[in-house]
Amino acid sequence: MVLEKQVFLFLxxxxxxxxxxxxxTFRNKGFQLSxxxxxxxxxxxxxxxxxxxxxxxxTMRDKNSIVKLIDGLENRKLVKRVSNPNDxxxxxxxxxxxxxxxxxxxxxxxxEAVRGILQDIPQEDLxxxxxxxxxxxxxxxxxxxxxxLAEKYPTKKNCNG
Numbered sequence: 611m612v613l614e615k616q617v618f619l620f621l622x623x624x625x626x627x628x629x630x631x632x633x634x635t636f637r638n639k640g641f642q643l644s645x646x647x648x649x650x651x652x653x654x655x656x657x658x659x660x661x662x663x664x665x666x667x668x669t670m671r672d673k674n675s676i677v678k679l680i681d682g683l684e685n686r687k688l689v690k691r692v693s694n695p696n697d698x699x700x701x702x703x704x705x706x707x708x709x710x711x712x713x714x715x716x717x718x719x720x721x722e723a724v725r726g727i728l729q730d731i732p733q734e735d736l737x738x739x740x741x742x743x744x745x746x747x748x749x750x751x752x753x754x755x756x757x758x759l760a761e762k763y764p765t766k767k768n769c770n771g
Contacts, residue, residue: 631726
């Protein structure tokens with residue numbers, strides 16, 4: 611198989627399998643939360659109240675997909691939209707008390723699933739993967755800088771512990 615085709619195929623398979631594993635992990639514990647919704651919640655839990663555009667920028671998603679994700683989270687009573695008092699054209703997204711109650715359990719489930727996916731892969735290999743992904747993203751979008759994004763929005767909890 612041509613290396614480029616293999617990279618494309620393997621990335622697609624791993625991406626889909628990872629989303630499916632995390633979906634199953636949440637669903638098995640009674641949480642109706644997609645991996646994409648988890649990333650939005652994780653961002654809000656870590657960063658606090660944000661605009662939809664800020665969430666889109668941090669998660670590197672387009673604003674339309676963020677609106678749909680927030681709609682789903684709002685339907686599940688995990689977030690609430692409130693008007694920005696400084697700019698009524700903007701919505702601020704706030705986590706609900708309910709989401710704060712289930713935060714630790716959801717985060718633990720997500721990190722447990724990711725640890726299971728990454729088990730037996732040496733730290734050095736994971737560092738290489740992260741660096742390769744960052745370079746791939748830069749090749750696709752030269753203005754994108756995943757390393758700078760990670761520094762600007764570091765995770766407040768370590769996934770390994």
